[in-house]
Amino acid sequence: MENFTAYNPTTLHFGKGVLNQLGITINRFGKKVLLVYGKNSVKSNGLYDTIKHQLDSIGAEVYEYSGIKSNPVVQDVDAAAAIGRENSVDVILAVGGGSVIDSAKIISIAIPVEAPAWDFFERKMIPRTAVPLVAVLTLAATGTEMNQFAVLSNHETENKNGYGSPLLYPRHSFLDPQLTVTVPEDYTAFGIADLVAHCLEAYFGKGEDATLSDKLVFSIIREAIEYGPPLMNDLTNYELRAKIMYAATLALNGLTMYGRTSGDWGVHSIGHILSLLYDVPHGASLTVVYPAWLRLQRENLAHRIKFLGENVFGTGDVDLTIDRLEGFFRILGCPVRLSETKAGNVDPDEIFRVMVHNKAATFVHKLNVDDYREIIRMML
């Protein structure tokens, strides 16, 4: 086992009706609130009214920034941070999925500085302080509600990058599975795939002696396999929504990583490029890349793929394990080839160029340009 530090200060409020505690929670930080959200779905499903009611109950002074995109961009972050800065907000309330919460995390460290937020991503600037962030999650997928990471795109520089800092943990996150019952079929599936992919990035990282973390990875993936497909057939089922929502949080809140040095994150890195170029949803990009990545690594990582197969997919065969993972993604209704995504028929050379530009990297199992070509070929 590798040395590790476990630290996660987020308070998670999970379950039916937990939003009734939102007002008093916000009030602990102050009354000037920057409310950040994305599309109008927040308004149409009644959530906006619930939030406003909670904010009104404490006499909050609310500044809004709406219109955060899926595959969020740094320009929105800069614009929202300016509003927060001008009005000296006490607290940020993010209402949405990973895109909104990731954006709000970077807004929280951008408000205190007079510089473009992308400077954090380019390591030109280190955050010293953050405006407290409270999150209301509406989509089970990324795990951002209980971790210190955020991912943004910058179309000007043609990058999609992750950023991490202990300052990025939300102070409080509210997870009412009832809020996710209106998530459409495709995004429900992408969320399940995303949580499985997060487990796999940890599992294929550095630290194979982290036997308990391996067992936790298997537990979370088994939960997704056991309850993901039933949920796809019963999208309004609260219990199934709750199981997947909690699994998604645990899949990337640090737990799968303790005792390891790092996750691999090569698949995410490549997936980000597909999102950047073709606006492929994050989860869908992962279900396309993972089978290809595993087939590329089938000899190098044979023992780990086999161990995964034995513990999760009922087989000790490497190729069958990969086939069954791909099959699981298909059962969910996720694309497993680029041609099945909205990207459709793409230019492999363009993907290659942007992979090289972004140095589509892994922390552990390094890829060279030949590997890039091979993965692109397999995922077309």
Added chain:
Amino acid sequence: MENFTAYNPTTLHFGKGVLNQLGITINRFGKKVLLVYGKNSVKSNGLYDTIKHQLDSIGAEVYEYSGIKSNPVVQDVDAAAAIGRENSVDVILAVGGGSVIDSAKIISIAIPVEAPAWDFFERKMIPRTAVPLVAVLTLAATGTEMNQFAVLSNHETENKNGYGSPLLYPRHSFLDPQLTVTVPEDYTAFGIADLVAHCLEAYFGKGEDATLSDKLVFSIIREAIEYGPPLMNDLTNYELRAKIMYAATLALNGLTMYGRTSGDWGVHSIGHILSLLYDVPHGASLTVVYPAWLRLQRENLAHRIKFLGENVFGTGDVDLTIDRLEGFFRILGCPVRLSETKAGNVDPDEIFRVMVHNKAATFVHKLNVDDYREIIRMML
């Protein structure tokens, strides 16, 4: 799944040599340190010198309280709190196992008040604030290093009780598995049994729909079964010590409880009485009570025992599952009957009387006086 709140602010520093960060960590809270420890083993094994070196490096002003007993008593807590109060300490440093850290937790809330610490246990007083607590763990067992609970005995009132408050989380806990390689065989075994028992208390609590928490329980118990017996044959093995130490932390840091309303804690409640009356080590008390408790509940909880058996003990048979759990405790070298403990031949009526006096209680599967008699009979 039941609603839950997940909150655990403890920073865990895990691995070889982590104590080299102890001084600077303490220094964040101040220089006046109340150092609390137990027996002289801390001095004989060199740990005391390491600690002093770290404290000297920050110019700390150190006040000591040593002599905390295993099965710690509230009188030591009151005496130590008085020292901390007189000297207005900034921080408490607890060095030891569960007894020392549990004592230090109650010291941390007792220092700010002018009253006997037992008043907290009798609900005569609610803590408002706590002196920051930093812990150095020397025994893998209770999980106290990352939770909000403490257990103390009061021989005057003939009680052994638990107490919980969010104020009791250690701010930082240092876990170097190397510090546990000198733990003797019996206490190593008791620690492994203790962590398994903690998992079972959660598993047999209220909230059978917490399917992911069930899977995590199985993962932790399987880790103990996989690496506990090898450790008993190789007590100085760092890797095995590390696996058990981490498993013990996860077994009672909240993780096994999310999605449940409560654990059962009936076995602990009865075990505490054996410790109170006969000074039976905590872990040993649990290995005596658990088989008896499960046999008492074999019909009531048949479906849960069966599910445990299928996932951990390779059988779907209820009785065989209980036998195999008992067998596992035996393999570790733990007593499974009172006659095998230091208590030896005891007076069943005395146990019964003190069980009634302590209202040896469970949160979920209530026991009546006939159950008391039956459990006592089975554990003699």
